Amino acid sequence: MKIEILTVFPDMFAGVLDASMIARAQGKGIIEVTVTDIREFSEDKHRKTDGYPFGGGAGMVMSVQPIAGALEHIGTEGKRMIYMSPRGRLLNEDIITGLSAEETMVILCGHYEGVDQRALDAYGFEEISIGDYIVTGGELPAMVLIDAVARMLPGTLGNDLAHSEESIYSGLLEYPQYTRPAVYTDAAGVERAAPDTLLSGNHKEIRLWNFRESLLLTKERRPDLLAAYLASGAPDTLDKDEKKVLDEVRSGQ
Numbered sequence: 001m002k003i004e005i006l007t008v009f010p011d012m013f014a015g016v017l018d019a020s021m022i023a024r025a026q027g028k029g030i031i032e033v034t035v036t037d038i039r040e041f042s043e044d045k046h047r048k049t050d051g052y053p054f055g056g057g058a059g060m061v062m063s064v065q066p067i068a069g070a071l072e073h074i075g076t077e078g079k080r081m082i083y084m085s086p087r088g089r090l091l092n093e094d095i096i097t098g099l100s101a102e103e104t105m106v107i108l109c110g111h112y113e114g115v116d117q118r119a120l121d122a123y124g125f126e127e128i129s130i131g132d133y134i135v136t137g138g139e140l141p142a143m144v145l146i147d148a149v150a151r152m153l154p155g156t157l158g159n160d161l162a163h164s165e166e167s168i169y170s171g172l173l174e175y176p177q178y179t180r181p182a183v184y185t186d187a188a189g190v191e192r193a194a195p196d197t198l199l200s201g202n203h204k205e206i207r208l209w210n211f212r213e214s215l216l217l218t219k220e221r222r223p224d225l226l227a228a229y230l231a232s233g234a235p236d237t238l239d240k241d242e243k244k245v246l247d248e249v250r251s252g253q
C-alpha cells in the first residue's frame, strides 16, 4: 500500500516512520510512505502556506494554492483522499479495515485553523477524526491512522491473527496479560502473584480464563461493546464450555 502524506511539518514524521512496526512494514515493502512538504509548492515569494480567514475569526487558514500544487505534483487519480479533521467520521475498526484494502491513500494534515474548503472540495477529500478533541495539527492523527492500517496488512505483525485477538477487533476487550516474574513484590512490599491458571499449563483452562476476563472487563468498561458482541453471530460459534462462561458472566456469577 502506498501512503502519501501532505504536511507543512514533514520533520514530525521522521521518528515514527523510522521506528518499530511502521519501519518494519516499510522494510518488508508492505507499505511505502512518502512525505511531501506542502511549503515547497507555495508560489508565494516567502513560501507562505496560509492566510487570514475571509470573514474574520481567530487564527490562519491553510491556502488552497500550495496544497493544490503538491497534489498536482503527486497525482490524485484513483487515490483515496483523506483529510485528518475533527469534523470527520470517527476513526474505528470498520474504517481501518476498509482503508487497509486501498492501494494508495493520500493523507492531508491540516494545521492552524484548518484548510481552505476549496482544496477539500476540488480534490474530493473525505474527513476522518481520531476523536472528539482537538490536537494542533493533522500529523499526529495521520500517524495514528497509518499505524492502525499498517498493522492490519498481512505480514506486518509477526502473527497475522494477532490483531483479530486484540481488544475491539475480537469484539471484546482483551483480558489482562502477565509475564515473568510469577510473583512481583511492589514498592509497598505487597506480593502480587500472576493468576495460577495462567501458570498451570492447562490450555483449555487458560483459554476459558482469558475468555471470562475479557467478558468481565468488557461488561464493566464497555457495556455497549458487550451488547454488540451478544447481538452478533459470535456467541453461536462458542463451544459449550465458553457458552457456560458467557452465561455465568451475563448472570453475574
Ligand SMILES: C[S@@+](CC[C@H](N)C(=O)[O-])C[C@H]1O[C@@H](n2cnc3c(N)ncnc32)[C@H](O)[C@@H]1O
Residues within 6 Å of the ligand: 083, 084, 085, 086, 087, 108, 109, 110, 111, 112, 113, 114, 115, 128, 129, 130, 131, 132, 133, 134, 135, 136, 137, 138, 139, 141
Ligand atoms: C487546531 S486544528 C483545527 C480545528 C478546526 N478549527 C476546527 O474547529 O475544526 C488543526 C488541524 O489539526 C488536525 N486535527 C485536530 N484535531 C483533530 C482530530 N480530532 N482528528 C483529526 N485531525 C485533527 C486537523 O488536520 C486540523 O486541520
